[in-house]
Amino acid sequence: MDLDMGKYAFYVWGAYGATLLGLGALVVISLRVQAQRRMVLEALQAAAETQ
Structure with a gap:
């Protein structure tokens, strides 16, 4: 599983967080x-029970 997203990491993890x-x-x-x-x-x- 490769989690290295380069310059898009902030955007991707921010989207997951939001x-x-x-x-x-x-x-x-x-x-x-x-x-x-x-x-x-x-x-x-x-x-209704009291009525």
Whole structure:
């Protein structure tokens, strides 16, 4: 496996880094939104049970 990219190394590794950062942010945001929606759903279900 040859990782020597010469003068393009900064661009290539920067692109990999930006991609990983973006995907990581999407995962974190998705998990936060899921937790918020789960709390709303539980509140709605609790309100429906009291009626």
